[in-house]
Amino acid sequence: MSDLKLAASVEELRRSPMSTCSFSTSWPVLDFGAIRRTIMAEFTEKYGPWALVTGANAGIGKAIANELASRGINIIGVARRQVLLDQLQEELEEDYGVEVRTIRADLTDPDSISKIELLTSDLDIGLVVPNAGIELSGAFIDSTLAANEHLLRLNVVAPMQLAKMFGAKLAARGRGGILFVSSLFAYQGIPWVANYAATKAYILSLGEALHVEMKPHGVDVTVLSPGLTDTDMPANMPVNFSKIPIFKQHPEQVARIGIKALGRKATVVPGLLNKFYAWENRLLPRSFPVALFGFLIRHAFRKDTGATRATPQSQTS
Ligand SMILES: NC(=O)c1ccc[n+]([C@@H]2O[C@H](COP(=O)([O-])OP(=O)(O)OC[C@H]3O[C@@H](n4cnc5c(N)ncnc54)[C@H](OP(=O)(O)O)[C@@H]3O)[C@@H](O)[C@H]2O)c1
DSSP states (O other), X not given: OOHHHHHXXXXXXXXXXXXXXXXXXXEEEEOHHHHHHHHHHHHHHHHOSEEEEETTTSHHHHHHHHHHXXXXXXXXXXXXXXXXXXXXXHHHHHHHOOOEEEEEOXXXXXXXXXXXXXXXXXXXXXXXXXXXXXXXXXXXXXXXXXXXXXXXXXXXXXXXXXXXXXXXXXXXXXXXXXXXXXXXXXXXXOTTSHHHHHHHHHHHHHHHHHXXXXXXXXXXXXEEOOOSXXXXXXXXXXXXXXXXXXXXXXXXXXXXXXXXXXXXXXEEOOSHHHHHHHHHTTTSOTHHHHHHHHHHHHHHBOGGGOTTOOEEOOOOO
């Protein structure tokens, strides 16, 4: 670059309305504080002032609510256990000074989505995170039809309904986002967790497609597909995950990666090894990784719980 062009660029930077650079002597010094404030302001402008997070009182949902609140976004937390919702509200208000509204709802209840719509109609929601989910592990044929239908209502129907209702509102607003929470298990069939993996494949497919469909409306759609994450969900599964070559991540780490991907990526899988598992099945005949995971999970079932017992989780209110 010629001296003349360099001088012109420096002058342009100096005049930048974002004021992200300050100058000492002749060298530009990046003002990281100002850059961070600008990024935060843009984030809040697009995805704030309110975000709705389902399953916000525990695990990954709670970590997402915290991460969003730390960026100055007000939180609407949805779940069934009110005592944990109250705790979340207290923590977020105290730690970040944001506003929090809690909605006690069982998302498998067909009226829950209209209840959420009614109770949030006065708020300007810029981001929706349909995160609440349960797993169902064990032999598919040993599980009850009721447990499988319950799984579909929470993991598939509720996120679809929320995306449909809020998607239309966000499109009308001309900006905002939807952060779906799928799973690494969405990327292939997973024996012994078959229907759970299938529900997550639905979310991955829906989100990938909506990423393209909603873009022209100014709405960013991203699918976060965590691998094994340290929450109550895997802790309560009858599976000894230490027998599977997979690393456990912290929910805070997973939440940060998901939120960072908003507006940048259609899909994100946190962790290098998880990324490998998500993509290797595109290089190999699909039957191979499906059989491999079937073998690994089958042998990781804890003997004391019954090898292939079906265990519907979290069905209590
Ligand atoms: N942890 C992992 O290893 C992992 C890996 C991949 C994907 N994921 C996905 O991440 C998401 C969050 O899972 P997590 O690990 O954070 O699980 P978690 O710790 O068990 O939390 C589940 C959350 O969902 C809420 N919930 C459960 N049933 C509900 C219902 N019927 N109506 C409303 N809310 C309900 C729970 O609150 P209440 O019980 O109070 O209702 C809780 O806030 C799920 O979609 C899961 O599939 C998790």
